[in-house]
Amino acid sequence: MLELYQFELSQFSEKVRLILDYKGLEYKKVEVTPGIGQLEVYKISGQRQVPVLKDGDTVIADSTEIALYLDRKYPEKPLIPTDGVARGKCLLMEEWADESLGLKGRKAFFHALNHYPSFRSSFLPENTPDILKTFVNAFPSEIMDVFSLGVGFGKDVLKEAEKGLKQDLEALTLILHDQPYLTGDKPTLADLTVAALTTIIKFPSVAYYDLDINLEGKGIPGLADNSAYEPFFTWRDRIYADFRQPVDKSNRNNSSGNSGDSKPTTIEIE
Incomplete structure:
Protein backbone atom coordinates (compact mmCIF):
# COMPACT_ATOMS: atom_id res chain seq x y z
CA MET A 1 0.00 0.00 0.00
CA LEU A 2 1.12 3.55 -0.68
CA GLU A 3 2.39 5.40 2.41
CA LEU A 4 2.06 9.17 2.71
CA TYR A 5 4.37 10.86 5.20
CA GLN A 6 2.49 14.03 5.97
CA PHE A 7 1.29 16.73 8.32
CA GLU A 8 -2.50 16.73 8.53
CA LEU A 9 -2.93 20.51 8.44
CA SER A 10 -0.38 21.01 5.65
CA GLN A 11 -1.85 22.38 2.41
CA PHE A 12 0.71 20.44 0.37
CA SER A 13 -0.10 17.20 2.16
CA GLU A 14 -3.76 17.91 1.46
CA LYS A 15 -2.89 18.44 -2.20
CA VAL A 16 -1.46 14.92 -2.35
CA ARG A 17 -4.42 13.44 -0.45
CA LEU A 18 -6.82 15.04 -2.93
CA ILE A 19 -4.81 13.66 -5.85
CA LYS A 28 -1.81 4.84 4.57
CA LYS A 29 -1.00 8.11 6.30
CA VAL A 30 2.10 8.44 8.47
CA GLU A 31 1.67 11.59 10.53
CA VAL A 32 4.87 13.57 10.95
CA THR A 33 4.55 15.52 14.18
CA PRO A 34 6.74 18.56 14.86
CA GLY A 35 9.26 17.40 17.42
CA ILE A 36 12.82 16.16 17.47
CA GLY A 37 14.97 15.10 14.59
CA GLN A 38 13.07 14.53 11.37
CA LEU A 39 15.03 11.33 11.41
CA GLU A 40 12.52 9.03 9.76
CA VAL A 41 11.67 11.40 6.90
CA TYR A 42 15.35 12.15 6.30
CA LYS A 43 16.21 8.47 6.51
CA ILE A 44 13.80 7.46 3.77
CA SER A 45 13.97 10.53 1.50
CA GLY A 46 17.27 12.31 2.10
CA GLN A 47 15.49 15.56 3.03
CA ARG A 48 13.35 16.90 5.86
CA GLN A 49 10.11 18.16 4.33
CA VAL A 50 6.68 16.61 3.89
CA PRO A 51 4.80 15.35 1.98
CA VAL A 52 6.78 12.27 1.05
CA LEU A 53 5.19 9.31 -0.75
CA LYS A 54 6.54 5.76 -0.40
CA ASP A 55 5.45 3.25 -3.04
CA GLY A 56 7.24 0.02 -2.26
CA ASP A 57 10.94 0.77 -2.67
CA THR A 58 10.25 4.06 -4.47
CA VAL A 59 10.30 7.25 -2.39
CA ILE A 60 9.20 10.62 -3.78
CA ALA A 61 9.41 13.99 -2.02
CA ASP A 62 7.58 17.22 -2.99
CA SER A 63 3.91 17.41 -3.90
CA THR A 64 4.54 18.22 -7.57
CA GLU A 65 7.00 15.36 -8.01
CA ILE A 66 4.53 13.05 -6.29
CA ALA A 67 1.78 14.14 -8.70
CA LEU A 68 3.99 13.53 -11.74
CA TYR A 69 5.02 10.12 -10.41
CA LEU A 70 1.42 9.07 -9.73
CA ASP A 71 0.39 10.11 -13.24
CA GLY A 88 1.56 23.92 -20.62
CA LYS A 89 -1.34 25.82 -19.05
CA CYS A 90 -1.86 23.08 -16.47
CA LEU A 91 1.79 22.91 -15.40
CA LEU A 92 2.15 26.69 -15.35
CA MET A 93 -0.94 27.18 -13.18
CA GLU A 94 0.08 24.36 -10.84
CA GLU A 95 3.48 25.96 -10.30
CA TRP A 96 1.88 29.38 -9.78
CA ALA A 97 -0.56 27.96 -7.24
CA ASP A 98 2.24 26.32 -5.24
CA GLU A 99 4.28 29.51 -5.09
CA SER A 100 1.44 31.99 -4.67
CA LEU A 101 -1.58 30.37 -3.02
CA GLY A 102 0.52 27.94 -1.01
CA LEU A 103 2.97 30.38 0.52
CA LYS A 104 0.66 33.39 0.79
CA GLY A 105 -2.10 31.23 2.25
CA ARG A 106 0.12 30.01 5.07
CA LYS A 107 1.28 33.56 5.85
CA ALA A 108 -2.27 34.95 5.78
CA PHE A 109 -3.34 32.11 8.09
CA PHE A 110 -0.67 33.19 10.62
CA HIS A 111 -1.81 36.80 10.26
CA ALA A 112 -5.41 35.80 11.04
CA LEU A 113 -4.33 33.79 14.08
CA ASN A 114 -2.37 36.81 15.31
CA HIS A 115 -5.00 39.49 14.86
CA TYR A 116 -8.43 37.84 15.08
CA PRO A 117 -8.97 36.35 18.57
CA SER A 118 -12.22 34.63 17.60
CA PHE A 119 -10.48 32.96 14.65
CA ARG A 120 -7.64 31.91 16.95
CA SER A 121 -9.90 30.41 19.59
CA SER A 122 -11.97 28.56 16.97
CA PHE A 123 -9.05 26.18 16.55
CA LEU A 124 -9.30 25.00 20.14
CA PRO A 125 -10.97 21.62 20.79
CA GLU A 126 -14.67 21.82 21.66
CA ASN A 127 -14.03 20.55 25.20
CA THR A 128 -11.55 23.35 25.98
CA PRO A 129 -12.41 24.94 29.36
CA ASP A 130 -13.98 28.40 29.12
CA ILE A 131 -11.18 29.94 31.17
CA LEU A 132 -8.61 28.78 28.62
CA LYS A 133 -10.74 30.07 25.72
CA THR A 134 -10.92 33.46 27.47
CA PHE A 135 -7.14 33.48 27.92
CA VAL A 136 -6.54 32.65 24.25
CA ASN A 137 -8.98 35.37 23.14
CA ALA A 138 -7.25 37.93 25.34
CA PHE A 139 -3.72 36.98 24.29
CA PRO A 140 -2.06 40.19 23.00
CA SER A 141 -1.51 40.40 19.25
CA GLU A 142 1.88 41.97 19.94
CA ILE A 143 3.05 38.73 21.52
CA MET A 144 1.78 36.79 18.53
CA ASP A 145 3.70 39.17 16.26
CA VAL A 146 6.91 38.27 18.08
CA PHE A 147 6.13 34.60 17.51
CA SER A 148 5.60 35.27 13.80
CA LEU A 149 8.96 37.00 13.58
CA GLY A 150 10.49 33.91 15.13
CA VAL A 151 9.26 31.78 12.22
CA GLY A 152 10.28 34.36 9.63
CA PHE A 153 6.92 36.09 9.11
CA GLY A 154 7.10 39.79 9.95
CA LYS A 155 3.93 41.84 10.34
CA ASP A 156 4.34 43.56 6.98
CA VAL A 157 5.03 40.25 5.25
CA LEU A 158 1.81 38.79 6.63
CA LYS A 159 -0.27 41.78 5.56
CA GLU A 160 1.21 41.72 2.06
CA ALA A 161 0.38 38.03 1.76
CA GLU A 162 -3.26 38.69 2.61
CA LYS A 163 -3.36 41.54 0.10
CA GLY A 164 -1.87 39.31 -2.61
CA LEU A 165 -4.41 36.58 -1.93
CA LYS A 166 -7.24 38.99 -2.65
CA GLN A 167 -5.82 39.54 -6.12
CA ASP A 168 -5.35 35.80 -6.62
CA LEU A 169 -8.91 34.98 -5.57
CA GLU A 170 -10.31 37.68 -7.82
CA ASP A 191 -7.67 22.35 -10.41
CA LEU A 192 -6.73 19.89 -7.67
CA THR A 193 -3.77 22.01 -6.61
CA VAL A 194 -5.76 25.25 -6.42
CA ALA A 195 -8.60 23.52 -4.59
CA ALA A 196 -6.34 21.92 -1.98
CA LEU A 197 -4.16 24.95 -1.33
CA THR A 198 -7.16 27.20 -0.68
CA THR A 199 -8.60 25.03 2.09
CA ILE A 200 -6.47 26.90 4.62
CA ILE A 201 -8.13 30.14 3.48
CA LYS A 202 -11.63 28.73 3.87
CA PHE A 203 -12.15 25.15 5.00
CA PRO A 204 -14.92 23.22 3.22
CA SER A 205 -18.13 22.72 5.16
CA VAL A 206 -17.58 18.94 5.14
CA ALA A 207 -14.88 17.25 7.27
CA TYR A 208 -11.87 16.36 5.12
CA TYR A 209 -9.13 17.02 7.70
CA ASP A 210 -8.76 14.32 10.32
CA LEU A 211 -8.23 16.46 13.41
CA ASP A 212 -9.75 16.65 16.89
CA ILE A 213 -11.01 20.15 16.13
CA ASN A 214 -13.86 21.11 13.85
CA LEU A 215 -12.48 23.20 10.99
CA GLU A 216 -15.53 22.90 8.77
CA GLY A 217 -16.63 26.22 7.29
CA LYS A 218 -14.02 28.28 9.16
CA GLY A 219 -11.84 30.73 7.30
CA ILE A 220 -9.68 33.83 7.30
CA PRO A 221 -11.78 36.95 8.02
CA GLY A 222 -11.87 39.30 5.06
CA LEU A 223 -11.19 36.48 2.59
CA ALA A 224 -13.45 33.56 3.47
CA ASP A 225 -16.44 35.83 4.12
CA ASN A 226 -15.97 38.14 1.12
CA SER A 227 -18.99 37.74 -1.19
CA ALA A 228 -16.86 38.59 -4.24
CA TYR A 229 -15.04 35.28 -3.86
CA GLU A 230 -18.11 33.17 -3.10
CA PRO A 231 -18.30 31.78 -6.68
CA PHE A 232 -14.74 30.55 -6.38
CA PHE A 233 -15.29 28.79 -3.05
CA THR A 234 -18.50 27.25 -4.41
CA TRP A 235 -16.43 25.86 -7.29
CA ARG A 236 -13.75 24.65 -4.88
CA ASP A 237 -16.31 22.86 -2.71
CA ARG A 238 -17.71 21.17 -5.83
CA ILE A 239 -14.24 19.82 -6.63
CA TYR A 240 -14.10 18.40 -3.12
CA ALA A 241 -17.61 16.92 -3.27
CA ASP A 242 -16.77 15.24 -6.60
CA PHE A 243 -13.32 13.85 -5.80
CA ARG A 244 -12.31 13.96 -2.11
CA GLN A 245 -13.30 11.31 0.43
CA PRO A 246 -14.70 12.85 3.64
CA VAL A 247 -13.33 11.83 7.02
CA ASP A 248 -15.58 9.74 9.23
CA LYS A 249 -14.90 11.30 12.61
CA SER A 250 -17.10 8.74 14.28
CA ASN A 251 -14.44 6.16 13.46
CA ARG A 252 -11.10 7.60 14.56
CA ASN A 253 -9.24 4.49 13.38
CA ASN A 254 -10.09 5.18 9.74
CA SER A 255 -8.29 8.43 9.05
CA SER A 256 -6.60 8.06 5.69
CA GLY A 257 -9.21 8.57 3.04
CA ASN A 258 -9.37 5.38 0.97
CA SER A 259 -6.89 3.60 3.21
CA GLY A 260 -9.23 1.16 4.92
CA ASP A 261 -8.97 0.51 8.66
CA SER A 262 -5.28 1.22 9.22
CA LYS A 263 -4.60 3.70 12.01
CA PRO A 264 -2.04 6.37 11.05
CA THR A 265 1.44 5.99 12.46
CA THR A 266 2.94 9.03 14.16
CA ILE A 267 6.61 9.92 13.98
CA GLU A 268 8.34 12.78 15.74
CA ILE A 269 10.18 15.38 13.67
CA GLU A 270 11.13 19.02 14.06
Missing part, protein backbone atom coordinates in the same frame (compact mmCIF):
# COMPACT_ATOMS: atom_id res chain seq x y z
CA LEU A 20 -4.77 10.18 -4.31
CA ASP A 21 -8.54 10.29 -3.78
CA TYR A 22 -9.08 11.63 -7.31
CA LYS A 23 -7.21 8.64 -8.71
CA GLY A 24 -8.97 6.23 -6.33
CA LEU A 25 -5.72 4.98 -4.80
CA GLU A 26 -5.57 3.40 -1.36
CA TYR A 27 -2.94 4.79 0.97
CA ARG A 72 3.14 7.94 -14.75
CA LYS A 73 2.67 4.94 -12.47
CA TYR A 74 -1.14 5.05 -12.23
CA PRO A 75 -2.30 6.61 -15.53
CA GLU A 76 -6.03 6.04 -15.04
CA LYS A 77 -7.77 9.40 -14.53
CA PRO A 78 -4.78 11.44 -15.76
CA LEU A 79 -3.84 14.68 -14.03
CA ILE A 80 -1.99 16.37 -16.87
CA PRO A 81 -3.35 16.87 -20.43
CA THR A 82 -1.42 15.41 -23.36
CA ASP A 83 -2.21 18.32 -25.70
CA GLY A 84 0.77 20.69 -25.75
CA VAL A 85 -1.03 23.96 -25.01
CA ALA A 86 -3.35 22.47 -22.39
CA ARG A 87 -0.40 20.68 -20.77
CA ALA A 171 -8.35 36.29 -10.78
CA LEU A 172 -9.51 32.73 -10.10
CA THR A 173 -13.12 33.86 -9.80
CA LEU A 174 -12.90 35.60 -13.18
CA ILE A 175 -11.26 32.61 -14.89
CA LEU A 176 -13.97 30.24 -13.66
CA HIS A 177 -16.88 32.51 -14.59
CA ASP A 178 -17.56 30.85 -17.97
CA GLN A 179 -15.77 27.49 -17.73
CA PRO A 180 -16.05 24.48 -15.41
CA TYR A 181 -12.32 24.04 -14.78
CA LEU A 182 -9.25 26.24 -14.80
CA THR A 183 -7.73 25.01 -18.06
CA GLY A 184 -10.80 23.78 -19.93
CA ASP A 185 -13.65 21.31 -19.70
CA LYS A 186 -11.88 18.58 -17.69
CA PRO A 187 -10.27 18.61 -14.23
CA THR A 188 -6.46 18.62 -14.16
CA LEU A 189 -3.62 18.89 -11.68
CA ALA A 190 -4.12 22.67 -11.77
Whole structure:
Protein backbone atom coordinates (compact mmCIF):
# COMPACT_ATOMS: atom_id res chain seq x y z
CA MET A 1 0.00 0.00 0.00
CA LEU A 2 1.12 3.55 -0.68
CA GLU A 3 2.39 5.40 2.41
CA LEU A 4 2.06 9.17 2.71
CA TYR A 5 4.37 10.86 5.20
CA GLN A 6 2.49 14.03 5.97
CA PHE A 7 1.29 16.73 8.32
CA GLU A 8 -2.50 16.73 8.53
CA LEU A 9 -2.93 20.51 8.44
CA SER A 10 -0.38 21.01 5.65
CA GLN A 11 -1.85 22.38 2.41
CA PHE A 12 0.71 20.44 0.37
CA SER A 13 -0.10 17.20 2.16
CA GLU A 14 -3.76 17.91 1.46
CA LYS A 15 -2.89 18.44 -2.20
CA VAL A 16 -1.46 14.92 -2.35
CA ARG A 17 -4.42 13.44 -0.45
CA LEU A 18 -6.82 15.04 -2.93
CA ILE A 19 -4.81 13.66 -5.85
CA LEU A 20 -4.77 10.18 -4.31
CA ASP A 21 -8.54 10.29 -3.78
CA TYR A 22 -9.08 11.63 -7.31
CA LYS A 23 -7.21 8.64 -8.71
CA GLY A 24 -8.97 6.23 -6.33
CA LEU A 25 -5.72 4.98 -4.80
CA GLU A 26 -5.57 3.40 -1.36
CA TYR A 27 -2.94 4.79 0.97
CA LYS A 28 -1.81 4.84 4.57
CA LYS A 29 -1.00 8.11 6.30
CA VAL A 30 2.10 8.44 8.47
CA GLU A 31 1.67 11.59 10.53
CA VAL A 32 4.87 13.57 10.95
CA THR A 33 4.55 15.52 14.18
CA PRO A 34 6.74 18.56 14.86
CA GLY A 35 9.26 17.40 17.42
CA ILE A 36 12.82 16.16 17.47
CA GLY A 37 14.97 15.10 14.59
CA GLN A 38 13.07 14.53 11.37
CA LEU A 39 15.03 11.33 11.41
CA GLU A 40 12.52 9.03 9.76
CA VAL A 41 11.67 11.40 6.90
CA TYR A 42 15.35 12.15 6.30
CA LYS A 43 16.21 8.47 6.51
CA ILE A 44 13.80 7.46 3.77
CA SER A 45 13.97 10.53 1.50
CA GLY A 46 17.27 12.31 2.10
CA GLN A 47 15.49 15.56 3.03
CA ARG A 48 13.35 16.90 5.86
CA GLN A 49 10.11 18.16 4.33
CA VAL A 50 6.68 16.61 3.89
CA PRO A 51 4.80 15.35 1.98
CA VAL A 52 6.78 12.27 1.05
CA LEU A 53 5.19 9.31 -0.75
CA LYS A 54 6.54 5.76 -0.40
CA ASP A 55 5.45 3.25 -3.04
CA GLY A 56 7.24 0.02 -2.26
CA ASP A 57 10.94 0.77 -2.67
CA THR A 58 10.25 4.06 -4.47
CA VAL A 59 10.30 7.25 -2.39
CA ILE A 60 9.20 10.62 -3.78
CA ALA A 61 9.41 13.99 -2.02
CA ASP A 62 7.58 17.22 -2.99
CA SER A 63 3.91 17.41 -3.90
CA THR A 64 4.54 18.22 -7.57
CA GLU A 65 7.00 15.36 -8.01
CA ILE A 66 4.53 13.05 -6.29
CA ALA A 67 1.78 14.14 -8.70
CA LEU A 68 3.99 13.53 -11.74
CA TYR A 69 5.02 10.12 -10.41
CA LEU A 70 1.42 9.07 -9.73
CA ASP A 71 0.39 10.11 -13.24
CA ARG A 72 3.14 7.94 -14.75
CA LYS A 73 2.67 4.94 -12.47
CA TYR A 74 -1.14 5.05 -12.23
CA PRO A 75 -2.30 6.61 -15.53
CA GLU A 76 -6.03 6.04 -15.04
CA LYS A 77 -7.77 9.40 -14.53
CA PRO A 78 -4.78 11.44 -15.76
CA LEU A 79 -3.84 14.68 -14.03
CA ILE A 80 -1.99 16.37 -16.87
CA PRO A 81 -3.35 16.87 -20.43
CA THR A 82 -1.42 15.41 -23.36
CA ASP A 83 -2.21 18.32 -25.70
CA GLY A 84 0.77 20.69 -25.75
CA VAL A 85 -1.03 23.96 -25.01
CA ALA A 86 -3.35 22.47 -22.39
CA ARG A 87 -0.40 20.68 -20.77
CA GLY A 88 1.56 23.92 -20.62
CA LYS A 89 -1.34 25.82 -19.05
CA CYS A 90 -1.86 23.08 -16.47
CA LEU A 91 1.79 22.91 -15.40
CA LEU A 92 2.15 26.69 -15.35
CA MET A 93 -0.94 27.18 -13.18
CA GLU A 94 0.08 24.36 -10.84
CA GLU A 95 3.48 25.96 -10.30
CA TRP A 96 1.88 29.38 -9.78
CA ALA A 97 -0.56 27.96 -7.24
CA ASP A 98 2.24 26.32 -5.24
CA GLU A 99 4.28 29.51 -5.09
CA SER A 100 1.44 31.99 -4.67
CA LEU A 101 -1.58 30.37 -3.02
CA GLY A 102 0.52 27.94 -1.01
CA LEU A 103 2.97 30.38 0.52
CA LYS A 104 0.66 33.39 0.79
CA GLY A 105 -2.10 31.23 2.25
CA ARG A 106 0.12 30.01 5.07
CA LYS A 107 1.28 33.56 5.85
CA ALA A 108 -2.27 34.95 5.78
CA PHE A 109 -3.34 32.11 8.09
CA PHE A 110 -0.67 33.19 10.62
CA HIS A 111 -1.81 36.80 10.26
CA ALA A 112 -5.41 35.80 11.04
CA LEU A 113 -4.33 33.79 14.08
CA ASN A 114 -2.37 36.81 15.31
CA HIS A 115 -5.00 39.49 14.86
CA TYR A 116 -8.43 37.84 15.08
CA PRO A 117 -8.97 36.35 18.57
CA SER A 118 -12.22 34.63 17.60
CA PHE A 119 -10.48 32.96 14.65
CA ARG A 120 -7.64 31.91 16.95
CA SER A 121 -9.90 30.41 19.59
CA SER A 122 -11.97 28.56 16.97
CA PHE A 123 -9.05 26.18 16.55
CA LEU A 124 -9.30 25.00 20.14
CA PRO A 125 -10.97 21.62 20.79
CA GLU A 126 -14.67 21.82 21.66
CA ASN A 127 -14.03 20.55 25.20
CA THR A 128 -11.55 23.35 25.98
CA PRO A 129 -12.41 24.94 29.36
CA ASP A 130 -13.98 28.40 29.12
CA ILE A 131 -11.18 29.94 31.17
CA LEU A 132 -8.61 28.78 28.62
CA LYS A 133 -10.74 30.07 25.72
CA THR A 134 -10.92 33.46 27.47
CA PHE A 135 -7.14 33.48 27.92
CA VAL A 136 -6.54 32.65 24.25
CA ASN A 137 -8.98 35.37 23.14
CA ALA A 138 -7.25 37.93 25.34
CA PHE A 139 -3.72 36.98 24.29
CA PRO A 140 -2.06 40.19 23.00
CA SER A 141 -1.51 40.40 19.25
CA GLU A 142 1.88 41.97 19.94
CA ILE A 143 3.05 38.73 21.52
CA MET A 144 1.78 36.79 18.53
CA ASP A 145 3.70 39.17 16.26
CA VAL A 146 6.91 38.27 18.08
CA PHE A 147 6.13 34.60 17.51
CA SER A 148 5.60 35.27 13.80
CA LEU A 149 8.96 37.00 13.58
CA GLY A 150 10.49 33.91 15.13
CA VAL A 151 9.26 31.78 12.22
CA GLY A 152 10.28 34.36 9.63
CA PHE A 153 6.92 36.09 9.11
CA GLY A 154 7.10 39.79 9.95
CA LYS A 155 3.93 41.84 10.34
CA ASP A 156 4.34 43.56 6.98
CA VAL A 157 5.03 40.25 5.25
CA LEU A 158 1.81 38.79 6.63
CA LYS A 159 -0.27 41.78 5.56
CA GLU A 160 1.21 41.72 2.06
CA ALA A 161 0.38 38.03 1.76
CA GLU A 162 -3.26 38.69 2.61
CA LYS A 163 -3.36 41.54 0.10
CA GLY A 164 -1.87 39.31 -2.61
CA LEU A 165 -4.41 36.58 -1.93
CA LYS A 166 -7.24 38.99 -2.65
CA GLN A 167 -5.82 39.54 -6.12
CA ASP A 168 -5.35 35.80 -6.62
CA LEU A 169 -8.91 34.98 -5.57
CA GLU A 170 -10.31 37.68 -7.82
CA ALA A 171 -8.35 36.29 -10.78
CA LEU A 172 -9.51 32.73 -10.10
CA THR A 173 -13.12 33.86 -9.80
CA LEU A 174 -12.90 35.60 -13.18
CA ILE A 175 -11.26 32.61 -14.89
CA LEU A 176 -13.97 30.24 -13.66
CA HIS A 177 -16.88 32.51 -14.59
CA ASP A 178 -17.56 30.85 -17.97
CA GLN A 179 -15.77 27.49 -17.73
CA PRO A 180 -16.05 24.48 -15.41
CA TYR A 181 -12.32 24.04 -14.78
CA LEU A 182 -9.25 26.24 -14.80
CA THR A 183 -7.73 25.01 -18.06
CA GLY A 184 -10.80 23.78 -19.93
CA ASP A 185 -13.65 21.31 -19.70
CA LYS A 186 -11.88 18.58 -17.69
CA PRO A 187 -10.27 18.61 -14.23
CA THR A 188 -6.46 18.62 -14.16
CA LEU A 189 -3.62 18.89 -11.68
CA ALA A 190 -4.12 22.67 -11.77
CA ASP A 191 -7.67 22.35 -10.41
CA LEU A 192 -6.73 19.89 -7.67
CA THR A 193 -3.77 22.01 -6.61
CA VAL A 194 -5.76 25.25 -6.42
CA ALA A 195 -8.60 23.52 -4.59
CA ALA A 196 -6.34 21.92 -1.98
CA LEU A 197 -4.16 24.95 -1.33
CA THR A 198 -7.16 27.20 -0.68
CA THR A 199 -8.60 25.03 2.09
CA ILE A 200 -6.47 26.90 4.62
CA ILE A 201 -8.13 30.14 3.48
CA LYS A 202 -11.63 28.73 3.87
CA PHE A 203 -12.15 25.15 5.00
CA PRO A 204 -14.92 23.22 3.22
CA SER A 205 -18.13 22.72 5.16
CA VAL A 206 -17.58 18.94 5.14
CA ALA A 207 -14.88 17.25 7.27
CA TYR A 208 -11.87 16.36 5.12
CA TYR A 209 -9.13 17.02 7.70
CA ASP A 210 -8.76 14.32 10.32
CA LEU A 211 -8.23 16.46 13.41
CA ASP A 212 -9.75 16.65 16.89
CA ILE A 213 -11.01 20.15 16.13
CA ASN A 214 -13.86 21.11 13.85
CA LEU A 215 -12.48 23.20 10.99
CA GLU A 216 -15.53 22.90 8.77
CA GLY A 217 -16.63 26.22 7.29
CA LYS A 218 -14.02 28.28 9.16
CA GLY A 219 -11.84 30.73 7.30
CA ILE A 220 -9.68 33.83 7.30
CA PRO A 221 -11.78 36.95 8.02
CA GLY A 222 -11.87 39.30 5.06
CA LEU A 223 -11.19 36.48 2.59
CA ALA A 224 -13.45 33.56 3.47
CA ASP A 225 -16.44 35.83 4.12
CA ASN A 226 -15.97 38.14 1.12
CA SER A 227 -18.99 37.74 -1.19
CA ALA A 228 -16.86 38.59 -4.24
CA TYR A 229 -15.04 35.28 -3.86
CA GLU A 230 -18.11 33.17 -3.10
CA PRO A 231 -18.30 31.78 -6.68
CA PHE A 232 -14.74 30.55 -6.38
CA PHE A 233 -15.29 28.79 -3.05
CA THR A 234 -18.50 27.25 -4.41
CA TRP A 235 -16.43 25.86 -7.29
CA ARG A 236 -13.75 24.65 -4.88
CA ASP A 237 -16.31 22.86 -2.71
CA ARG A 238 -17.71 21.17 -5.83
CA ILE A 239 -14.24 19.82 -6.63
CA TYR A 240 -14.10 18.40 -3.12
CA ALA A 241 -17.61 16.92 -3.27
CA ASP A 242 -16.77 15.24 -6.60
CA PHE A 243 -13.32 13.85 -5.80
CA ARG A 244 -12.31 13.96 -2.11
CA GLN A 245 -13.30 11.31 0.43
CA PRO A 246 -14.70 12.85 3.64
CA VAL A 247 -13.33 11.83 7.02
CA ASP A 248 -15.58 9.74 9.23
CA LYS A 249 -14.90 11.30 12.61
CA SER A 250 -17.10 8.74 14.28
CA ASN A 251 -14.44 6.16 13.46
CA ARG A 252 -11.10 7.60 14.56
CA ASN A 253 -9.24 4.49 13.38
CA ASN A 254 -10.09 5.18 9.74
CA SER A 255 -8.29 8.43 9.05
CA SER A 256 -6.60 8.06 5.69
CA GLY A 257 -9.21 8.57 3.04
CA ASN A 258 -9.37 5.38 0.97
CA SER A 259 -6.89 3.60 3.21
CA GLY A 260 -9.23 1.16 4.92
CA ASP A 261 -8.97 0.51 8.66
CA SER A 262 -5.28 1.22 9.22
CA LYS A 263 -4.60 3.70 12.01
CA PRO A 264 -2.04 6.37 11.05
CA THR A 265 1.44 5.99 12.46
CA THR A 266 2.94 9.03 14.16
CA ILE A 267 6.61 9.92 13.98
CA GLU A 268 8.34 12.78 15.74
CA ILE A 269 10.18 15.38 13.67
CA GLU A 270 11.13 19.02 14.06
